Amino acid sequence: MIESPVQMFPPGMLFALVGNPNCGKTALFNRLTGSRQKVANYSGVTVERKEGRFGAANGRFARVLDLPGTYSLYPRSQDERITCDVLSGFARGEKRPDVVICVIDATNLRRSLRLFFSVQRKGLPCVIALNMMDEAKARGIGIDARKLSELLGVPVVCTVAVKSGGDRELRELIEALLHNKQALELPKDISNDAIPAEQDHKRVQRILTQLGIDHLVPDVRSARIDAIVMHPVIGPLLLVTILFLIFQAMFEWASIPMDMIEEAAGWVGETVEAWLPDGWIKSLIIDGIIAGAGGVLVFLPQILILFFFILVLEESGYLPRAAYLLDRIMGSVGLSGRSFIPLLSSFACAIPGITAARTISNPRDRIVTILLAPLMTCSARLPVYTLLISAFIPSHTLDYGLSLQGLVMFGLYMAGILSAMTVAWVLKVTTRTGRQVRPLLMELPTYRIPSPLSVCIGLWQRAKIFLRRVGGVIMTMTIGLWALLSFPSPPVGATGADIEYSLAGILGRWLSVLLEPIGFNWQISIALIPGLAAREVAVSSLGTVYALSGSEDAAAEALIPLITQQWSTATGMAMLAWYIFAPQCLPTFAAMKRETNGWKVPVIAITYMLILAYLAAWIAYRVTPMMLPTHLM
Numbered sequence: 001m002i003e004s005p006v007q008m009f010p011p012g013m014l015f016a017l018v019g020n021p022n023c024g025k026t027a028l029f030n031r032l033t034g035s036r037q038k039v040a041n042y043s044g045v046t047v048e049r050k051e052g053r054f055g056a057a058n059g060r061f062a063r064v065l066d067l068p069g070t071y072s073l074y075p076r077s078q079d080e081r082i083t084c085d086v087l088s089g090f091a092r093g094e095k096r097p098d099v100v101i102c103v104i105d106a107t108n109l110r111r112s113l114r115l116f117f118s119v120q121r122k123g124l125p126c127v128i129a130l131n132m133m134d135e136a137k138a139r140g141i142g143i144d145a146r147k148l149s150e151l152l153g154v155p156v157v158c159t160v161a162v163k164s165g166g167d168r169e170l171r172e173l174i175e176a177l178l179h180n181k182q183a184l185e186l187p188k189d190i191s192n193d194a195i196p197a198e199q200d201h202k203r204v205q206r207i208l209t210q211l212g213i214d215h216l217v218p219d220v221r222s223a224r225i226d227a228i229v230m231h232p233v234i235g236p237l238l239l240v241t242i243l244f245l246i247f248q249a250m251f252e253w254a255s256i257p258m259d260m261i262e263e264a265a266g267w268v269g270e271t272v273e274a275w276l277p278d279g280w281i282k283s284l285i286i287d288g289i290i291a292g293a294g295g296v297l298v299f300l301p302q303i304l305i306l307f308f309f310i311l312v313l314e315e316s317g318y319l320p321r322a323a324y325l326l327d328r329i330m331g332s333v334g335l336s337g338r339s340f341i342p343l344l345s346s347f348a349c350a351i352p353g354i355t356a357a358r359t360i361s362n363p364r365d366r367i368v369t370i371l372l373a374p375l376m377t378c379s380a381r382l383p384v385y386t387l388l389i390s391a392f393i394p395s396h397t398l399d400y401g402l403s404l405q406g407l408v409m410f411g412l413y414m415a416g417i418l419s420a421m422t423v424a425w426v427l428k429v430t431t432r433t434g435r436q437v438r439p440l441l442m443e444l445p446t447y448r449i450p451s452p453l454s455v456c457i458g459l460w461q462r463a464k465i466f467l468r469r470v471g472g473v474i475m476t477m478t479i480g481l482w483a484l485l486s487f488p489s490p491p492v493g494a495t496g497a498d499i500e501y502s503l504a505g506i507l508g509r510w511l512s513v514l515l516e517p518i519g520f521n522w523q524i525s526i527a528l529i530p531g532l533a534a535r536e537v538a539v540s541s542l543g544t545v546y547a548l549s550g551s552e553d554a555a556a557e558a559l560i561p562l563i564t565q566q567w568s569t570a571t572g573m574a575m576l577a578w579y580i581f582a583p584q585c586l587p588t589f590a591a592m593k594r595e596t597n598g599w600k601v602p603v604i605a606i607t608y609m610l611i612l613a614y615l616a617a618w619i620a621y622r623v624t625p626m627m628l629p630t631h632l633m
């Protein structure tokens, strides 16, 4: 008997958005399906297949796929392979699309048409969405959509994916196709895949001539901006200034909203304290939830400020330029400029950074990038850094209005970057393939002014992610820790604090034997364990540990003054150094395993990060006292 798997697909016609990178597929997908997938102004934003649902006016619906951008149907990287697999019908659990919507950047018809021909040759019914019509018009490129449709023999609609209603024509076309499935005919001459590129090129040239747009229209505005941004001297200076200003702003702008949240949390704590009768419920709410999870909320303003800058930079088109500027330096340690954007995404969170490494076609470069991603300072480290900086670094304003705390934060980010470069360099000199030089070929997109609305939506999404983390993993871990710290109760006649007899108290003492050489007391040692789930949990855990070990009225007290009093500066610095390197985030290593299909890469990463963290913390703990005047020790 021959067995063959039976594949079941969800009902509904399947439309797939296919096109070159950065032509606006995801922006269109979001409009058509009401989704909120990430849109940004560089190539390689989408690296996964995403599905959405298009609801037509008459109650029918269709499934729509957003796919990674590709230049050809000969995939060179993993993200391109996903698109090619879907078009060939090899994607697991998915049928071949019924209709391909070829999204074409109207300002670059030449390149987009070649991909369109290849898709058509796969025997798939196609329609064309001429996107970015607004930019084409602004640059004086007029395209006669009707004539293009006649020349190609497929429906052509014009779209402006970033404008409300800019997808109207495409919606109408999809509705018409849903109504009449037979409406699309396959081209007669789909025959073989092996038509030489030369022939396609001639065909494209002919079409452009017939449309009267065969002359190149340069992007004058972008070229003018690039004269400054890509200048060999001004360019790098500008890059450092931008990064520097971001960290200054994170401290300067965030202080007022942070104080407000802190005050509100203090008020809630006091109110609950006054109203609830003593007992374990009161302790859970005050010591577990308010002092723990609530303590992390304070960092929302800083995280939003950081993301404000990331969103603006992403949409402006600056990022690939920064990749070029850094390509030489990155090349000197054996990294390619291609790694820049995945590594930059890791400043938000290492997990999307690790996934974004799919765009890197060279397997070695990809693995190295994945190994380095967790060294970039993710936003989950912010609460830990801010807590320690606020506790140990005076909030002086230096000359030129610079904030000392902002400067230290900048230094910590730099430490992450420099250590990643050092690790990359070590990998370069110790691996055989490390010494090859691979030139960076990357498209420089048109500069765009970010739309305030999309920045606001992006910030709102970020705020939701953060609040969900606070209410989810952070709250759960903190409550779990609270339970471990509260039970079992001390034996009758015990003399020490209750917490010393709890399970976590005992565990913390064991661990502190290991961590004592780097200056960590038992409170820190305990906080590190739940902190494995997410880095910010260390802050909420410290909140809970101190709330439970303190006197009654210390409960609603803020954590910052508490640790200033109780820790030596050397311990504070050791913990900062620890957090630059420590592999304190299990989901990151799960992502590494998923992306590399094995445990080897995550195990290497955990090992080297742990060693670096311990060493760095040890050095910081020993060196700090030598640097400090005696009265501050």
Ligand SMILES: Nc1nc2c(ncn2[C@@H]2O[C@H](COP(=O)(O)OP(=O)(O)OP(=O)(O)O)[C@@H](O)[C@H]2O)c(=O)[nH]1
Residues within 6 Å of the ligand: 019, 020, 021, 022, 023, 024, 025, 026, 027, 028, 038, 039, 040, 041, 042, 043, 044, 045, 046, 047, 067, 068, 069, 070, 131, 132, 133, 134, 135, 159, 160, 161, 162, 163, 315, 448
């Ligand atoms: N002016 C203008 N900008 C657009 C239009 N469509 C998309 N954009 C912008 O173009 C950039 C790329 O959009 P995306 O939707 O991320 O492009 P994509 O094709 O999904 O890109 P990849 O996922 O990298 O392949 C973003 O900056 C969008 O805001 C349009 O019709 N007009």
Ligand SMILES: [Mg+2]
Residues within 6 Å of the ligand: 025, 026, 027, 038, 045, 046, 067, 068, 069
């Ligand atoms: Mg996309």
